[in-house]
Amino acid sequence: MSIALWQITHPEKLLWPEANIRKIDYLRYLADVSDVMLPHLRDRPVTFIRYPHGVDGPSFYQKNVPAGTPLSVQTYTDHSHQKPIEYVLINDADTLLWAGNQACIEFHIWFSTTREPEYPTHLAFDLDPVWGDFEPTREVAFLIRDTLHGLGLPSYPKTSGKEGLQIYIPITPRHHYNETRKVMQFIAEYVIKLRPDLITLERLVKDRHAPVYVDFLQHARNKTLPAPYSPRGTKLGTVSAPLSWNELEKGAVPSDYTISNMSARIKQKGDLHADLLSHANSLDDILHFLH
DNA sequence: GGCCTGC
DNA sequence: GCAGGCCAACGCGGG
DNA sequence: CCCGCG
Ligand SMILES: [Mn+2]
Ligand SMILES: [Mn+2]
Secondary structure, eight states: OOOOOOOOOOTTOEEEGGGTEEHHHHHHHHHHHHHHHHHHHTTOOEEEEEOTTOTTSOOEEEOBOOTTOOTTSOEEEEOSSSSOEEEEOOOSHHHHHHHHHTTEEEEEEOSSOTTSTTSOSEEEEEEEEOSSOSHHHHHHHHHHHHHHHHTTOOOEEEEOSSSOEEEEEEBOTTSOHHHHHHHHHHHHHHHHHHOTTTEEOOSSGGGOOSSEEEEOTTSSTTOOEEOTTOBOSOTTOBBOOBOOHHHHHTTOOGGGOBTTTHHHHHHHHOOTTHHHHHOOBOOHHHHHHHO
8 A cells, every 4th residue: 555645636627728728638649658758857956947837927947946845755965066965866656647647848957867867878969959940950960870870879860859850878887077178179070071061060149150059068067968758847748759760761850759649659669769778889999089 | 945034 | 043045056068 | 257149
């Protein structure tokens, strides 16, 4: 016998009015994806973006565990800066559903886990469209995939859930962020030489004169990206969707993947990022070459 | 969404 | 009792 | 040191 530590509240509230998604529908989504989503969240501090009145209303970031959180929710206190932060860890379905009920709509997570906060489990390139449609972002993604392949590194794409794409590269968590940053920069500077017409690495928005910003600096300690399967605060309830490279070749675009259609997709295809959790490559050879 | 504070 | 506030700031790089 | 950026 278990004790109910929280209850569903406001089940009929429309969180995505334009997509006709109520809170109860959202909680059903989280329950449906929990099997594939939870392994990616495990032991990773979460930053939430909450929309208590739906995605058309105001939002706020939440890092610290809120007052009144059930005792069953695991937390992790990060002391890496002045003020300690007590983060939520989403390590079970009950916590995921509790967060959903709190109108936590976006789940952003670290590249490292609490085990080794300074040693990421994956690299990630964040491809942000500067203008235009998704096509140049697709092209840049294949360029990065092929470059990584040449270095012996398999990579896995996912939509950001908004306009962009992210490419994940699982690694052995034995390289400090100071080292992984060098690999990220090396690859970014390599691909911009191949296609300066498509790629910009400029951090100043006004200096970006190509259609795809390859944001390699997002990969850093205490920075985050949306978790696989995290919804986004968009009108249509799009989610960050793991893809196969084949789907991207066939023209997948971010707007294809929503809270309403992901459950069926997962039943059919499973977790297309499952290999991220079971495979990892060392960066020793590349780092040796760079030094 | 819900706790906490101050009146 | 109830209205209103609060809920994140940090890593990086360039000037 | 400050600032822009995410
Ligand atoms: Mn992005
Ligand atoms: Mn970015």
